[in-house]
Amino acid sequence: MKGLMQDWQLTTNKILEHAKRINPTREIVTRRVEGNIERTTYGDLFDMSKQVSTALQDEGIGLGDRVATLGWNSERHMASWYGAMGIGAVLHTVNPRLHPEQIAWIINHAEDKVLIFDKTFLPIVEAIKDNIPTVKSFVIYAGADTMPENTLGAVPFDIWIDGRSQNVRWGDFPEDTACGLCYTSGTTGDPKGVLYSHRSNVLHTMITMQRDAIGMGANDVVLPVVPMFHANAWGLTFSCPATGANMVMPGAQMDGASIYELLDTEKVTITAAVPTVWLMLLTYLQENDLKLPHLNKVIIGGSAVPEKILRAFEEDYEVDVVHAWGMTETSPLGTLGTLPPHMLDADIDTRMAQKLKQGRPPFGVELKIVDDEHNDVAWDGETSGRLLVRGPGIAAAYFKGAGGKVVDEDNWFDTGDVANMDQYGTMQITDRAKDVIKSGGEWISSIDIENIAVGHPKVANAAAIGVYHPKWDERPLLIIQPVEGETPSKEEIFAALEGKIAKWWTPDDITFVDNIPLGATGKINKLALRDTFKDYKLPTA
Amino acid sequence: MKGLMQDWQLTTNKILEHAKRINPTREIVTRRVEGNIERTTYGDLFDMSKQVSTALQDEGIGLGDRVATLGWNSERHMASWYGAMGIGAVLHTVNPRLHPEQIAWIINHAEDKVLIFDKTFLPIVEAIKDNIPTVKSFVIYAGADTMPENTLGAVPFDIWIDGRSQNVRWGDFPEDTACGLCYTSGTTGDPKGVLYSHRSNVLHTMITMQRDAIGMGANDVVLPVVPMFHANAWGLTFSCPATGANMVMPGAQMDGASIYELLDTEKVTITAAVPTVWLMLLTYLQENDLKLPHLNKVIIGGSAVPEKILRAFEEDYEVDVVHAWGMTETSPLGTLGTLPPHMLDADIDTRMAQKLKQGRPPFGVELKIVDDEHNDVAWDGETSGRLLVRGPGIAAAYFKGAGGKVVDEDNWFDTGDVANMDQYGTMQITDRAKDVIKSGGEWISSIDIENIAVGHPKVANAAAIGVYHPKWDERPLLIIQPVEGETPSKEEIFAALEGKIAKWWTPDDITFVDNIPLGATGKINKLALRDTFKDYKLPTA
Numbered sequence A, B: 001m002k003g004l005m006q007d008w009q010l011t012t013n014k015i016l017e018h019a020k021r022i023n024p025t026r027e028i029v030t031r032r033v034e035g036n037i038e039r040t041t042y043g044d045l046f047d048m049s050k051q052v053s054t055a056l057q058d059e060g061i062g063l064g065d066r067v068a069t070l071g072w073n074s075e076r077h078m079a080s081w082y083g084a085m086g087i088g089a090v091l092h093t094v095n096p097r098l099h100p101e102q103i104a105w106i107i108n109h110a111e112d113k114v115l116i117f118d119k120t121f122l123p124i125v126e127a128i129k130d131n132i133p134t135v136k137s138f139v140i141y142a143g144a145d146t147m148p149e150n151t152l153g154a155v156p157f158d159i160w161i162d163g164r165s166q167n168v169r170w171g172d173f174p175e176d177t178a179c180g181l182c183y184t185s186g187t188t189g190d191p192k193g194v195l196y197s198h199r200s201n202v203l204h205t206m207i208t209m210q211r212d213a214i215g216m217g218a219n220d221v222v223l224p225v226v227p228m229f230h231a232n233a234w235g236l237t238f239s240c241p242a243t244g245a246n247m248v249m250p251g252a253q254m255d256g257a258s259i260y261e262l263l264d265t266e267k268v269t270i271t272a273a274v275p276t277v278w279l280m281l282l283t284y285l286q287e288n289d290l291k292l293p294h295l296n297k298v299i300i301g302g303s304a305v306p307e308k309i310l311r312a313f314e315e316d317y318e319v320d321v322v323h324a325w326g327m328t329e330t331s332p333l334g335t336l337g338t339l340p341p342h343m344l345d346a347d348i349d350t351r352m353a354q355k356l357k358q359g360r361p362p363f364g365v366e367l368k369i370v371d372d373e374h375n376d377v378a379w380d381g382e383t384s385g386r387l388l389v390r391g392p393g394i395a396a397a398y399f400k401g402a403g404g405k406v407v408d409e410d411n412w413f414d415t416g417d418v419a420n421m422d423q424y425g426t427m428q429i430t431d432r433a434k435d436v437i438k439s440g441g442e443w444i445s446s447i448d449i450e451n452i453a454v455g456h457p458k459v460a461n462a463a464a465i466g467v468y469h470p471k472w473d474e475r476p477l478l479i480i481q482p483v484e485g486e487t488p489s490k491e492e493i494f495a496a497l498e499g500k501i502a503k504w505w506t507p508d509d510i511t512f513v514d515n516i517p518l519g520a521t522g523k524i525n526k527l528a529l530r531d532t533f534k535d536y537k538l539p540t541a
C-alpha cells in the first residue's frame, strides 16, 4: 500500500524559489575579479538565473546537456548553476587549478557545449580553445565595460542574459535527473566525473542544514572560501539560499588580508575552507593583532585540521571549529566534528583531541569500517580499516562508467580512506588507503606522523611516504618543508615525534625540501612525492 | 539523463538505525502510567522495536496491515511505531480523547488488526471490544506485574516482545510505502485518515531539523508534551532519534506540577505543546515561584498562542517561544515563528507582535494565499485569503478516498485556514475558513477578537462566532468563560477590545458561560458553540 502524500519532486530549483519567496532581500555579496564589491539579493539572483535559463535555451541547451564553468565564487557563477540546473541541463564545474591539458581532457570527456568563465582564466581557455570542439559558445563573467579582448568570440555574461525572458519553466523533470558534474582527479588513472542528481543535491542540502552539521539559519552570514568548483563549495550554494543565510563570495582573492576584510566588514558568522586558507588568515591576524568578533563557526575540511589551526581558532579567537570530512563522491559532506554530548564537559585537551578527529555522520550518511576481508571492525576508536560510505548523497558510479563498479552489492562505496570509529560514531581518518605505509605487513598512518611534524614551529608542511626497504618492504620517510628562513635539524624533528607515536612508526629518515607539491584542491600530491623519492635509499636499508 | 548517485530509499527505519549506531547511549526517559520513571536508550529502543516487528510478524502482520495504538508518549509506544513501520505495516495512532463510539468507527474504518494501548484506556477498549471485529489481538503497555485484569485476552507488552528475535529485516520496500495513519476529526462529516508514507515522514523530519525550524541537536533534551496521537507529536518521535537528542516522555501526566518536575530534573532544553498545557504550567510556576533555568525553546502550536503565554515565557522566564502552525494533513509542521533577520534588532513589542503570527515556512513547505476566485493575493501582511500548501509532507488525498479530491491541479492543498502573508513569508492565520464571520460580505477574524479578549485578566477563554443578523447576514457574538471566581462585566470586555480592532468588528453582544467546550485535540469546539447559540437573538437584530 502506498502513502497518500504529495509527490513533490526534490529538484534544486525549489531551493532558489524558496529563497525568492521567503528571503528575497537577503544578500549575496561578491568580490569581483576587478576588486570591487557587488551586492545582490536572492530575489535578484532568481531573476538572473531565470535569464540564464533562457539564454541557454536560446543556445539550444536542454535536458542533459552539459554546461561548464571555470569560475570563482560569485553571484554570477551561482546564477549559472541555477539557470542550467533549472532547465535540466548539467552544470559542470571545472577546477581551474588543474593543468590546461587536463582541463581540456575533462571538457572533452564531459562534452560540454557552453563554457562560462572568469576572465582570470582567459589564458587557459585561449590555450585550449582548439582542442575542445564540443564547446560552441564562450561566455565571460563580465559586463560590457569589463570585458577582456579575446579570440574566442566570447560574450560578456551581463549582456548575454540582459533582457532575456524570465518566463522559463523550471524543474519539469523527475528528481533523479542529472544536475551537476564534478571530476575528481584520482591519483591514478584519468579524472572521473561524479554525476550528481537533483535528488542527491537536495537531500545533501537537507542533511547539512541539520544543526549539528552546518546548521545555518536565516540570520547567518556565510563566507564560502571553499570554491564552488571544489565539490560544490561543500553544498553552501544550496544550503545558504535554502535557509536564507546571507552569502559572502570572495571571488579570486583568498589571501589573509582579503578574507579578513570580508569577515570583518560583512560580519560573517560561519565560514568554510581547507586548512591552507586558515593558515594564511591566522598569520595575517597575528601579524596585525586583529580579532574575529563576529565569527562563530569555521568549517575546516578537505584535509586533516592541524592542531595549531584548531587551537588558534578555539583558544585565541573563540571560534568553534567544525572539522569535516568528505569527498567529491559524497556531495561532499560525510562527517562533521560538532562536539557530541559526552564531550561537552570534558577538559580542553580532551575536547581538542576529539575535534582533531573527522567527526560524526549526520542522519543521511552511513559509515562502515572493514578489514581486508570486508568484515566489520570494532568501533573502539583504535582498530582501523577501509572506510565505506552509503547514503542518498553518495556516488553509485562515475560518469560514462569510468572506473567500473564502485559500490559493493549492498551499495557501500569504498572511499579509499583508512579510518577508525569510536562507539559514538566519531570517525578518524588515519590515512588514504593508497598512502598508508605498510611496514612488515602492518599499517603506519602517514597522517599521524605529518600532523605531529607540522606542529613543530619550524615546519611549514610535512609529508610521510613509504619507500622501499629490503626487510620491511616499506618504511616511512618524512619530507619536511621548513618555515621560510628556518633550518630545522633532523634531530629536532625526531625529538618532536618521540613519545607521540609508536616507536616502530618513527621514520627511518627525514629529508628537507623547499616546496612540498600540492594538487589542484590544495592537498599534498603524494603521487609526485613518491615519484621524486622512488629511488631514495634509506640509511637503514 | 539520470544522475549516478545511490538509490537510498527514505524509510523511517533508517532514523532509528542511525540513532542505534551513532547515539546508542542517548536516552528516552518515560513517566510510566504507574508514576515511576523509566530510562531507556536509543540502543535499547532499537532492540525493543526489532522485537515488536517479530511479535507482529508472528501475529501475521505484514506490508500494509494496520496496527493501532491508543497510547501516551512513552518508549514502548515509540517501539510500537518503529516495530510496525520497519516491516512496512501502517502504524495507526488513535486519539483516546475521542468519544468511544468514534474510536470504534475509526478502528473499523482503518481495519486495524492489532490494538496496543495504555491501561488508562482499558475501559474504552472494554466498552468497544465487541464492535471492532477486525482487531484480532490486544496488547497492553505493561509488564507481568503491572498487567490489569481484562476480558480481552490481552497480553502485556513486555511479555509480548520478550525473547523475540531481533533478526528481522527492516525497510525492504519503496519509500512511498504507507507508514502511518492518523485521523483528523473535521468539524463536518466523518473523521478522515491521513496516510503518511515513509518518504513523507523522513522528509518532514529533515525539514523540521533545520535550525530555524525546531533545530535540535544531539546535545538537546526534548520533552514532547504534544501527544504522539496528535499529528505524530509534531514529528519529534522521528527528529529526536535522527539527531540523537534525549527525549523525555510525560506519559499520562500533563499537569503543571508533573511537567515542571520533568523540565527541571531532566534539564529539558526544548519542549512542545498546545497553549492549554502552557497555561497550566505557567500558573504552577507563578504559584510556586519557580524558574526555568534549563529550557531554551518552547514550540507552541495547534492553536494560536495567546499574548500572555508568549510574554510570560519570553519576559519572565527567558525562554524563546516558537509559534508553529500545522495540521494533521501537513505532517504536521507548516510554519515556525523563529525571528527573521529583519526583526532581530526590533523593539520588544515589535518582536512580540511578530511572534504572535504563525511564522515562516522552512524549505520544503510552499504556501500560497488565494481569494475566492483562486487568484494570488498580495503578500502585504494584511490581505487575507484561503491558505494553500504544497510539499513532500502534505496530504494528496485521504485514506480510502474520503472527502474526494483535496488538491487542485497544481497539487495545492486547501488548509481551510484563512491567513495573510507579509513580504518575508510570515504567515498569520486570521481564521478557519468555516469560522470566519461574514458581515455584509466582509470577513471578520474571530481569532483576532478572541486573542484580545483572552488577554483580559478576568477571562479564561473566549470564542467569537457569527450569528444571524437580518441586515448584515452575520454579526459577531463573543462568548466568554471567566477565570474562576471572577465575574467580568460586558462593559469591561468591550473596553478591552476598543481601539484594538476595527470598529465594525466589535461584537454585537457578549455572553458568559461556565465552560467553553473543547474538542479532542484541545481546540475550541466552534461547531458545538454554533449549535448552542444558533437561535441567539442579537440586541442589534
Ligand SMILES: Nc1ncnc2c1ncn2[C@@H]1O[C@H](COP(=O)(O)O)[C@@H](O)[C@H]1O
Residues within 6 Å of the ligand: A184, A231, A300, A301, A302, A303, A304, A305, A323, A324, A325, A326, A327, A328, A329, A332, A358, A415, A416, A417, A429, A431, A432, A521
Ligand atoms: N578532514 C579531512 N581529514 C583528512 N582527510 C580528508 C579530510 N577531508 C577530506 N579528506 C581527504 O580528501 C579526500 C577527498 O578529496 P576530494 O574529493 O578532492 O575532496 C578524502 O577521501 C580524504 O582522503
